[in-house]
Amino acid sequence: MKTDAEIQKDVMEELRWEPLLNASEIGVAVKNGIVTLSGTVDTYGKKVAAEDAAKSVMGVKAVAEDIQVKLSSSGKRNDTEIAEAVMNALKWHSAVREDKIKVKVEDGWVTLEGEADWEFQRSAARSMVEDLTGVIGIINNIRIKPSVVANDIKKRINSAFHRSATVDSEKINLEVVGSKVILTGKVRSYAEKRDAENAAWLAPGINKIENKLQIDTEVFAY
Secondary structure, X not given: OOOHHHHHHHHHHHXXXXXXOOHHHEEXXXXXXXXXXXXXEOOHHHHHHHHHHHHOOOOOOEEEEEEEEOOOXXXXXXXXXXXXXXXXXXXXOOOOOHHHEXXXXXXXXXXXXXXXXXXXXXXXXXXXXXXXXXXXXXXXXXXXXXXXXXXXXXXXXXXXXXXXXXXXXXXXXXXEEOXXXXXXXXXXXXXXXXXXXXXXXXXXXXXXXXXXXXXXXXXXXX
């Protein structure tokens, strides 16, 4: 099992590996496998990239993100300009129905509201906004439209786990309650925990996932 010092070193290396980031702008602290990121970046996209980089490192159990976004003078836009950019981005994304989404912008914070049929549409809407100039934060209130969950939904998710190259399906249990999926069991990393949840989100009709998977690096040590 990795020590906190080893995890810290690996996270810092991963941040340096990410071309979008200047690793010197981001502080990394680790305690009991929980990574805390701090510092200041000039775009919201960099903040997201730093968090994703930390989550991908083996041994990381959770990420506490305290990175602040401070826009440069060239990166500042007023709320009207940001709102127009958001609507244009949503309009040109084939996975997103912009007529189902409402946008609110206040002091650089973008709030997305409305309905989507699938989680990937909800996630796509957020992803389209992350890299827009002037955005300093996102609140994604888009709801998954309730629908009837197929009787074989558990089988579908299990099949997705078996097909995955990163998820050990033998260590994961799932329960379907209405339109909610509950994941329990053991995984090897935060990345595997995330991948299992992402696979479950691809099932039709799911509007909530309780990810109770526990990271147990000792069980999978080699």
